[in-house]
Amino acid sequence: MKYYRSHVLVCVDPECLQKGAHELVDALQDELVATGLIDEVQVLETSRIGGCSLGPEMMVYPEGVHYVGVTPDDVPYLVEEHFLKGRVVNKFQMPTTKVVDEELGAPTQKEVRIVLRNCGKIDPENIEDYIAEDGYQALAKVLTEMTPEEVIDTVLKSGLRGRGGAGFPTGKKWQFTRQAPGDIKYVVCNADEGDPGAFMNRRVLEGDPHSVIEGMIIAAYAIGAHQGYIYCRAEYPVAVSTLNIAIQQARNLGLLGKDILGSGFDFDLEVRMGAGAFVCGEETALIASIEGRRGEPRPRPPFPAVQGLWNKPTNVNNVETYANIPQIILKGAEWYASYGTEKSKGTKTFALAGDLNHTGLIEVPLGITLREIIYDVGGGIKDGKAFKAVQIGGPMGGCVPAEYLDLPLDYESLAQAGTIMGSGGMIVLDEDTCMVDVARYFMDFTQDESCGKCTPCRVGTRRILEILTRICDGKGQDGDIELLENLCQEIRTNSLCGLGQGAPNPVVSTLRYFRDEYEAHIYEKRCPAKVCRALIRYEILPDACTGCTVCARNCPVNAISGERRQTHVIDPDTCIRCGICMQVCNFNAVVIE
Structure with missing residues (x-):
């Protein structure tokens, strides 16, 4: 095995690639060869390190120095100063380092990385890097020191709730699956991330796949499963490739397969790719897709914990949920529960997008306010404009206006404001945004992604989209608002799955907080934001x-x-x-x- 005194991780996310990340890697390699340092400094490619807005970005370890905006022309100077003379090049350093390791516990910092703890820090295609960061120690502890009931009890006490959207207590779901009758059970990871502007799961799968694999093995031990599936959308080819490499590496070291770590416990994993249907993010539709059937939801109960994959008890959690598990086992339920609020424990990843100065992926303790996220972490609204609203929870979420800037970000508070946590998409909108057009955009997305199985969703979303389009085209008429409200209520109440039940949320929330904009469109034939072309x-x-x-x-x-x-x-x-x-x-x- 070859050892290096320094590791350079270069971000190769799409935004950094556009700014020359591959050219930067090539320049670094050439300069290290020219200076005789190629055997001492290793250059690796990784997924997103920070926000990428100042990219290309790179991290240098063991110093932990975060450089941004380095061009190939800057490389000779950087290599000479940092690797030959041992001096940090201040002009390339990240202006403010907001992200801290959770062990530092600095109260003035806004971000805390638990799920993202290794992303941008390890080589995701090298299992030894993960093991060096305490990887698979939680699995060893579980298999040698804990009973399945003790594992479930630890997860229950941690307060971890499912990070896929609904926020159901993870420990309870595991408990239900373990208690379900049957000798054959399954563990499934939902990596079918499809919300516009969301990339939390992709980041973890590409940057730290073993944390998800380890979490799934622990879940399988807890519920009594011996086979698992990671359902990942085919639009994530890098994530799929990284996962398959990680799974094979784990097998080679005896961490997957028969008699894991000599414990007598057997478990194996495979990746199944989805074709991109948004509805397959719903667990019963996802299960149908894994089975090779059309991805459509079915009525519940029975829930997957009782009758899931091939009619066997199945535990379904998303990527972020599983990635939390190893740290909860290693550091204890009380440690994890020390973050967050009374009913919403731990941290949450969010994909910040929209009219912000600093977009990108963040991880913050639950209970943080929207104001802190938008202004302290996101750097405020671009071009000095005023904040208008934030769409939280993806297409099934709602728009939260400026009056809720000091709203604590937890499951209960968001529900009271008329939205959901969702998987973590967060689109920030400035004063120039037309909220009627925003509602139309999200309804267009959900209507297109409806599987068509149930009439309320298939027909109802189309009717809502037609009305919203007509309003934006300057053809709104008296009674449209009331018709929208009635349709939203019917679709929410009668749709089969979460897609249809949540599809009206953007319309309901914009009607609740921005009704005056709908009235201006309909009665005054005017778009206050000057966005709708027919009304300007x-x-x-x-x-x-x-x-x-x-x-x-x-x-x-x-x-x-x-x-x-x-x-x-x-x-x-x-x-x-x-x-x-x-x-x-x-x-x-x-x-x-």
Whole structure:
């Protein structure tokens, strides 16, 4: 085995790749060869290290130095200063290091990494790196010191709730599955992450796959299962590849397969790929897909804990839930329960997206406020604009307005505000956002992803989408709001699965907090945010127009008239509201009314 004095991990997430991450890796390798350091410094590629907004990003260990914005031209200087002279290059350091290891416990820091503890720190394709960070010690403890009942009791006391969306107590789910009659049982990992803007599960699978595998083996021991499946969407090819490598490495070391660690316990895993149907995130639809059937949900009860995969008791948790388990076993239920609130324990990963200065993946203790996440961790709203709302919980979540900025982020508080935790998607919206258009966007997504099995979801979501589209097109009419409310209630009450039951949430929440925008669209034929094209009007300011004719010459439909050096006029009936006139005007004379 070869040992290195330093490891350089370069982020190769899509945003960093666009900024030249692969070129940076090549430049580092070439420079290390040129300086004779290639046998002392190892360069590795890893998934997301930070937010990637300042990328390409790289971490240097054992120092733990986080460099950002390094270009291939900077590499010779960086290698000379850091690896030859032993000096940290301050101009490339991350401006503020928000993320701390959870053992530091610094009260002034906002982020705490438990699930993400190894991401960007280890080589995900090297099991020895994971073992060096206490990997598989929790499994050894479970197999040698604990009974299945003791494992379940520890998970119950930790307060861990399922991180896939519903927030059901993990220990109870394990308990139900263990108590279910039958000799054959299964463990399933739901890695079918499909929310727009969400990438929490992908990050863990690509950066620390063994934490998920170890968590699943412990779950299998606790419930009495000997076979497991990781259901991962095919759009995550790197995650699938990394998982398969990790599973084979675990088998080679006797951590999967027969007689694990000489304990007499047998368990094996395989990856099953989904074709991208969003509804397969629902556990019964996921089970149907693994079985080779069409991914459609079925009525519950019976729940999967009693009758799941091939009609056998099955435990289904998501990636983040399993990744928490090894740390809970190693450090104890009380340690984990010290984070979070009374009813929402531990930490939660969130994918910050939207109108923020710093987007990316974060992990914070539950109970933190939205204000802290948006302004302290996310760096505030871009371009100094005002915060308007945040969509939490993905397509099945709701929009939370500015009045809830100090809302504690836990399951109960979010439910009172009209949304859900979901898997952790968080899209921040600024003052220029049209909330009716936001509702239309999410309804378009859920309607398209409806499996069509039940009428309320199949037909109801389409009717809602038609009404929202009509409102955004300036054709809203009296009674539309009341019709939307009635449809939302019917779909929530009568849909078969969580997709249909949660699909109306974006509409319900925007009607609750931004009803005035719906009324402006319908009754005043006006979009307050000036987003809906059918409801905006371009005008030319007489005092600013110089009569240069640039706008008229670029108008694709000849909607602008006027003589040279005379004020020009836009014909609203001819105008198609493409915005080209505003783009080409050099005098800011074209405005939206």
